[in-house]
Amino acid sequence: MVRLFGPLVGLFFAIALLWSFGNGAYTAIKEPAAETAEHAFHLLPKDIKFASDGAFGKFDKAQLQRGFQVYKEVCSTCHSLKHVAFRDLAALGYSEAEVKAIAKQWGTKQPTFDVKTGERAERDNIPQDYFPTVYYAGQGVPPDLSLITKARHDGGAYVASLLTGYQEQPAELLKKFPDAKTPDGLYYNPYFANLNLSMPAPIAGDGQVTYSDGTTATVQQMSTDVAAFLIWTAEPKLDKRKQTGWAVLGFLLVATVLAYLAKKNVWANKH
Amino acid sequence: MSFPWANEYKPGNGLTQWLDEKLPLPRFVYNAVGAGYPVPRNLNYMWNFGVLAGFCLVLQIVTGVVLAMHYAANAGVAFDSVEHIMRDVNWGWMMRYAHANGASAFFVVVYLHIFRGFFYSSYKAPREMIWLLGVTIFLLMMATAFMGYVLPWGQMSFWGAKVITGLFGAIPLVGEPIQIWLLGGFAPDNAALNRFFSLHFLLPFVIAGVIILHIWALHIPGSSNPTGVEVKTESDTVPFHPYYTAKDGFGLGIFLLIYCAILFFAPNALGHPDNYIPANPLSTPAHIVPEWYFYPFYAILRAFTYDFFFIPAKLMGVLAMFGSILVWFFLPWLDTSPVRSGHYRPLFRKFFWFGLIPTMAVLFYCGGAPAAEPYVMISQVASIYYFAHFLIILPLVSSIEKPEPLPFSITEGVLGKDESAVLNAHPAAA
Numbered sequence: 001m002v003r004l005f006g007p008l009v010g011l012f013f014a015i016a017l018l019w020s021f022g023n024g025a026y027t028a029i030k031e032p033a034a035e036t037a038e039h040a041f042h043l044l045p046k047d048i049k050f051a052s053d054g055a056f057g058k059f060d061k062a063q064l065q066r067g068f069q070v071y072k073e074v075c076s077t078c079h080s081l082k083h084v085a086f087r088d089l090a091a092l093g094y095s096e097a098e099v100k101a102i103a104k105q106w107g108t109k110q111p112t113f114d115v116k117t118g119e120r121a122e123r124d125n126i127p128q129d130y131f132p133t134v135y136y137a138g139q140g141v142p143p144d145l146s147l148i149t150k151a152r153h154d155g156g157a158y159v160a161s162l163l164t165g166y167q168e169q170p171a172e173l174l175k176k177f178p179d180a181k182t183p184d185g186l187y188y189n190p191y192f193a194n195l196n197l198s199m200p201a202p203i204a205g206d207g208q209v210t211y212s213d214g215t216t217a218t219v220q221q222m223s224t225d226v227a228a229f230l231i232w233t234a235e236p237k238l239d240k241r242k243q244t245g246w247a248v249l250g251f252l253l254v255a256t257v258l259a260y261l262a263k264k265n266v267w268a269n270k271h
Numbered sequence: 272m273s274f275p276w277a278n279e280y281k282p283g284n285g286l287t288q289w290l291d292e293k294l295p296l297p298r299f300v301y302n303a304v305g306a307g308y309p310v311p312r313n314l315n316y317m318w319n320f321g322v323l324a325g326f327c328l329v330l331q332i333v334t335g336v337v338l339a340m341h342y343a344a345n346a347g348v349a350f351d352s353v354e355h356i357m358r359d360v361n362w363g364w365m366m367r368y369a370h371a372n373g374a375s376a377f378f379v380v381v382y383l384h385i386f387r388g389f390f391y392s393s394y395k396a397p398r399e400m401i402w403l404l405g406v407t408i409f410l411l412m413m414a415t416a417f418m419g420y421v422l423p424w425g426q427m428s429f430w431g432a433k434v435i436t437g438l439f440g441a442i443p444l445v446g447e448p449i450q451i452w453l454l455g456g457f458a459p460d461n462a463a464l465n466r467f468f469s470l471h472f473l474l475p476f477v478i479a480g481v482i483i484l485h486i487w488a489l490h491i492p493g494s495s496n497p498t499g500v501e502v503k504t505e506s507d508t509v510p511f512h513p514y515y516t517a518k519d520g521f522g523l524g525i526f527l528l529i530y531c532a533i534l535f536f537a538p539n540a541l542g543h544p545d546n547y548i549p550a551n552p553l554s555t556p557a558h559i560v561p562e563w564y565f566y567p568f569y570a571i572l573r574a575f576t577y578d579f580f581f582i583p584a585k586l587m588g589v590l591a592m593f594g595s596i597l598v599w600f601f602l603p604w605l606d607t608s609p610v611r612s613g614h615y616r617p618l619f620r621k622f623f624w625f626g627l628i629p630t631m632a633v634l635f636y637c638g639g640a641p642a643a644e645p646y647v648m649i650s651q652v653a654s655i656y657y658f659a660h661f662l663i664i665l666p667l668v669s670s671i672e673k674p675e676p677l678p679f680s681i682t683e684g685v686l687g688k689d690e691s692a693v694l695n696a697h698p699a700a701a
Contacts, residue, residue, distance in 0.1 A: 002604035003666050010662025013594065014655045016579040016587050021651040023577040028644050055536045083354045143548075146354070150539060151547035193557065234547070237357070237364045244365070245535025252531060256524030259517070266517040270312055270509060 037180035041173050043165070043190040045157035050228050052156075058239050059232055061093040066211055067229025068092060070222050073209050074202050075145060076107070078138075081131035083146035084233050091236060099127050108132040139185055140198025149227070150234040156227045158191065163223035165191040166201035274493065276505040278306045303486065309508035310515055311496035313685050317391075318494070318515075319522035320384035325482065326523060327377035332475050334370040342422065344468035346461040349424035350549040368538040374416050375541045376530045378564035381409060385599075390623055391499060392611040397492040399603040404485040406599045408478055413565070413596075415474040418467040420562055421459070425546030430559045432459040432467070438572075441586040458552060498684045499611025500677055507681035558641050566638025567631055570650040571595050571657065573642050591654065598661045605661060608669040610677065618672040622664055630656045 051060035068089065071081070086103035094102065109122035110129055125132065136142050149155030169188040174181060182188045186196040203226075206218045215221060232238070280298040282288040287297055301307045341360050343352040356363035385405070388394055394402035417435060421428045436459065440450040455462025493502060502508055509515075533540065541563055545556045561569050575588035598605075613620045630653045637650035678684035 002601050003607070006598075006601060006605050006662045006666060009594070009598075010658045013591055013658040013662075016582075016591075017574060017651045017655045017658075019579055020574065020576045020584070021648055021655075024644070024648055024651070028648070033644065083351070083358065088358070147547045151544050153544055155544070241364065241368075241535055241538070245531065248531050248535060249528065252524060252528050256521065256528060259521040259524045263517040263521045266513045270514070 037173055037177040038194050040176070041170070041190055041195060042193065043161075045154045045161040045191060046164075048157040048160045048224060048227070050156050050224075050231060052228070052231055052238055055242065055245075057242070060228065062213060063225050063228045064092045064232050065094070066213065066215060066222075067225040067227070067232075069211065070203070070209050070226040071145070071229055074222075075226065076131075076134065078134060078136050078142040078199075079145045080134040080142075081146050081233060082133065082144050083130070084236075085128060085130045086125055087127040088236060092232070096127075103127050103129060106132070108134060138198075142199070145230055145233065147234045149230045155234065156231045159230055160220075160223045160227040161191040162189060163201075163203050163226070164220055165189045273302065273307070273490070274309045274502065274505070274508065276508075277302070277309050278510055280305075280307055303490065304516070305512045306510040308490065308511040309502070309505075310494050310511050311502055311507060311681050312509045312514070313496050313498060313681050314494065314515070314518075315497050316518075316522060317383070317387040317497075319519055319526075320380050320387065322515075322519040323380045323522060323526050324377065324384055326526075327373060327380055328475065328478060328482065330373050331370060331377060332479075334366050334373060335472070335475065337366050338370055339472060342468075344422065344465050346424060346464050346550070349422065349464060353423045365534075368534050372530065372534050372538060372541060374419060374562070375533075375564065376526070377412065378416070380526070381412065382564075385409065386628075389602075389627065390613040391495060391497060392606055392608070392613070393495045394603045395606065395611050396603065398489075398495060400488040401485060402603060403600060404481055404488055406596070408481050408485060409599075410596065411474055411478045411481065415471060415478065416562065416564065418471040418474075420546075421464065421467045422471060423546060424464060424550045426548045426550055426554075426556050427543050427546040427559070429459055429550035429552065430556055431561055432463060434559055435561070436463070438585075438589045438592075441583065441589045443586065495611065496681060497612055497614065498678055498681055499615065500679075500681055500684065503680045504682070560639055563635075563639065566636075567634035568592050568595055568638070570634040570638035571654045573638075573647065574650045574654040576647060576651075591658075595654075595657060598658070602661065602665075606665045606669050608672060608674065610674040615675045615677055616668075616672060617675060618668050619665075622660065622668060626656060626664070627660050630660065 051057060051063060071079075086099055086106070089099050089102060090096065103125040106125045110125055110132055112121050112123050113119075114121070134142070149159060152158040166187060166189050169182050180195075182196045186198055187200050188195060189197055203219050203222050206216075208219075209217050209222055211217050235241075280291070280295075280301040282291045282297070290296065291298055298307075338356065341352065341356045341363060343349060353367065356367050358364075360366070388402065388405070417431070421432045432454075436450055436454050439453060440446045442449060451457060453463075454460075455466060493508075496502075543560065543562075560566075569592075572588040572592040575584045575591060578584050579587050608616060608619065610616055613623055633653040634650060634657065637646045637653065640646040
């Protein structure tokens with residue numbers, strides 16, 4: 001029965017597939033899919049290196065602090081960071097008092113609601129608070145940045161490339177795709193998936209942030225620093241993970257060698 | 272059943288003797304995976320993957336139970352609770368990465384286990400039942416993994432759930448009501464998330480149950496082996512313990528080295544970035560793809576792009592996708608060659624290495640690629656070969672192929688034809 005029906009079922013699927021294949025090939029030849037501007041002009045992230053890259057990479061705390069400063073002074077106007085708490089900043093090398101001060105001075109306050117009086121008010125942030133929600137009234141929805149570097153391919157490099165990638169729409173693009181002109185209120189950036197985004201270049205010029213550690217704040221420097229900071233917000237346990245990984249691999253290597261010797265010993269008289 | 276020369280369990284002390292009379296659990300283990308189970312002496316490293324698959328299941332259950340202590344199956348907070356595990360639960364990041372990559376490891380190991388079965392025709396009589404149970408386990412694994420991927424409630428979770436449950440919508444007439452019934456709504460939402468969590472917790476224990484049947488069925492004829500020649504004498508076998516416990520121990524070490532290297536140094540390499548974006552029913556991702564281990568079957572699903580007479584393309588795709596796995600159930604009766612091992616089947620071997628394996632690789636690649644040309648046409652060609660391989664080529668090869676000569680016995684296969692070598696190795700056999 002199986003040998004009778006098996007080949008018939010196989011033929012059935014094969015013919016149905018051939019039918020799809022033939023139709024698809026016919027369509028592909030007759031009306032080849034038109035190329036799109038997104039496909040032709042979208043760029044993959046630049047090759048940007050971070051201290052945390054690779055199996056031996058570790059966060060550069062000074063860079064993370066600079067990146068945090070960029071986030072605080074530039075990004076936090078529109079973008080929230082809801083999975084990160086102020087207390088987490090201790091991992092960047094800030095002391096307990098500094099964390100308290102950062103939380104207290106944070107511009108967006110925590111909303112409060114008094115259930116007895118029904119009054120709404122605000123209070124200062126404290127270290128155990130998460131970064132407060134940011135309300136944004138303009139065009140577009142600024143995404144929460146906590147996980148942004150894990151939510152994009154090659155996330156750190158993507159963020160740094162996007163921040164430094166704003167430019168005039170190339171004349172060549174408009175010549176090839178006249179309908180693809182960047183609409184008003186959007187900004188051209190070849191590192192963004194559909195080339196046009198609502199966010200104007202947030203880091204517009206050198207010296208926009210005055211680094212407390214004296215590093216020269218070029219656009220490239222600020223972009224890379226904030227990208228490094230966002231790698232940290234997405235994966236705060238990265239250092240601990242790699243450190244644990246080496247210990248685990250070292251143990252396993254020894255255990256595996258012992259297991260191999262044990263196996264060899266057990267099998268010695270059977271080969 | 273076992274071979275007559277199997278070692279017999281002897282309780283060592285008063286306690287084990289008492290236990291052996293009341294509940295002979297140590298005897299059971301001794302006969303199942305101890306010195307009381309004679310195994311062919313010539314098993315190569317491809318035979319490690321059964322034990323490794325069992326290890327993966329235990330790993331998934333242990334890490335999964337811990338994760339379930341901290342996870343909240345509610346569409347409003349599921350995503351945040353996963354981030355809570357990653358950031359605030361002690362070693363939570365390790366548990367989650369171990370579980371997510373553990374699923375991938377489980378599939379790698381099981382695929383190798385299955386393809387070992389293909390090459391050595393492990394499904395042939397008298398081992399059909401082991402094979403049928405094995406395919407059942409694989410189907411249960413796929414269901415479990417799919418539902419597990421929905422739980423973090425990211426973009427791919429949501430849209431993956433929508434696409435896969437949408438497959439039931441392809442069933443004529445009753446499809447849509449069935450889809451709504453399965454989801455508990457018109458789209459994946461809280462009801463779906465909750466039942467997926469419930470089933471994701473339940474199914475691994477069902478898998479464990481079927482694994483017990485799988486191993487029980489294995490112990491009736493005993494393990495297959497790379498020559499495909501059945502065990503004849505005592506010199507053909509060695510006791511499972513210490514020989515294969517030692518060999519599996521080494522295999523486990525190699526497995527853990529690779530698994531931990533990924534877990535600790537590239538934990539997101541096998542995942543999809545979109546799943547770090549919270550589920551948003553109003554924003555469809557550019558490319559909806561399942562987890563990598565479903566790519567070949569996803570490619571087959573998407574290969575049907577035009578209605579075939581009165582059968583809608585979508586329904587054809589669904590039939591073919593399920594059919595592509597269900598066909599494995601019929602392998603013992605499609606492949607009728609009396610020779611088991613691919614080592615002694617010249618034609619079968621060619622179709623395996625130059626037909627099936629490249630086809631799987633191509634389907635795998637196309638399943639992860641965007642649904643555009645040329646990937647669709649390539650996966651159509653590969654899908655044709657896939658079905659032809661199992662349903663047309665295998666029966667045909669079985670009837671026209673002239674197998675190469677088999678060794679007389681497993682021992683001869685290992686030690687060569689020299690009789691004295693056999694006798695020297697086993698003076699007791701003289």
